[in-house]
Amino acid sequence: MILRKTLKDKKRIVVKVGTSSLTHPDTGLMDLIKMEKLVRELTDLHNRGKEVILVSSGAIAVGRKALGMKERPAELAVKQACASVGQARLMMIYQKLFMEYNQIASQILMTKNTLVNEINRKNAENTFETLLSLGAIPIVNENDTVSTYEIQFGDNDTLSAIVTALVQADALILLSDIDGLFTDDPNRNPEAKFIEYVDRVDARFEQMAKGSSSDVGTGGMSTKINAAKLATSAGADMIIANGADMGIIHRIMDGERIGTMFRANRTEDFYLIDYLDVPADKKRG
Numbered sequence: 001m002i003l004r005k006t007l008k009d010k011k012r013i014v015v016k017v018g019t020s021s022l023t024h025p026d027t028g029l030m031d032l033i034k035m036e037k038l039v040r041e042l043t044d045l046h047n048r049g050k051e052v053i054l055v056s057s058g059a060i061a062v063g064r065k066a067l068g069m070k071e072r073p074a075e076l077a078v079k080q081a082c083a084s085v086g087q088a089r090l091m092m093i094y095q096k097l098f099m100e101y102n103q104i105a106s107q108i109l110m111t112k113n114t115l116v117n118e119i120n121r122k123n124a125e126n127t128f129e130t131l132l133s134l135g136a137i138p139i140v141n142e143n144d145t146v147s148t149y150e151i152q153f154g155d156n157d158t159l160s161a162i163v164t165a166l167v168q169a170d171a172l173i174l175l176s177d178i179d180g181l182f183t184d185d186p187n188r189n190p191e192a193k194f195i196e197y198v199d200r201v202d203a204r205f206e207q208m209a210k211g212s213s214s215d216v217g218t219g220g221m222s223t224k225i226n227a228a229k230l231a232t233s234a235g236a237d238m239i240i241a242n243g244a245d246m247g248i249i250h251r252i253m254d255g256e257r258i259g260t261m262f263r264a265n266r267t268e269d270f271y272l273i274d275y276l277d278v279p280a281d282k283k284r285g
């Protein structure tokens, strides 16, 4: 497919990895081999001349393990404490791995307020631009430690699409533990068909997402479809693919037909805040 080949020429790429792609399913501990490969792939993408942003989950899961908790905490304050411990650990590993390739990495933690407040939004935008122009790979997560609203409603599928829109990236790659979009949940329905290409995220897809239960981390299929709507409306192509092997990143960029591709469909007059779940008075009048 010709469109797949155009991915090679995209300049600004956002890659999102979920907790399930960074940890061992049996123990919940960090999968260092996968993380190492992820870092190598991203640095190589950068070496090809691309601007790269990583949106990484895992703060709560990593912190929970460090603190010796068996179950995912339900209480908000405990989740926040886990995120505080885990985010620092996660960054420590990322920094170490990126350093092995002499690649500068940085951390950006955001909340919904970062976007709703115009001054904050502009500042965030400037920070991204400056970091990218300095050759850094920003690593983004929600600021889960202080942001109750985000922990309850936020997920990194949405966050990665927001970042894509904010920095006007050309492509968003969402790596998860599923191969892409299916007509139904493939775990429950053997007749479910794989969808390789989506020209436009219309009501049909939104409906499809509602029936799915392939949830991992905070995001499931419906958050991915919503992310696709946001990212494509902002003018980016989006690909959902399986992060079991991080080598998939360069294969996607080389135009291989893997995962589900959503074609960019820039909405004229695109306004990011319209896509956020925020009080009406913050939206455009």
Ligand code: GLU
Pocket: 018, 019, 056, 057, 058, 059, 060, 061, 083, 141, 142, 144, 154, 155, 156, 157, 216, 217, 218, 219
């Ligand atoms: N921000 C959360 C974390 O780092 C993850 C959210 C998600 O899984 O989508 O733990």
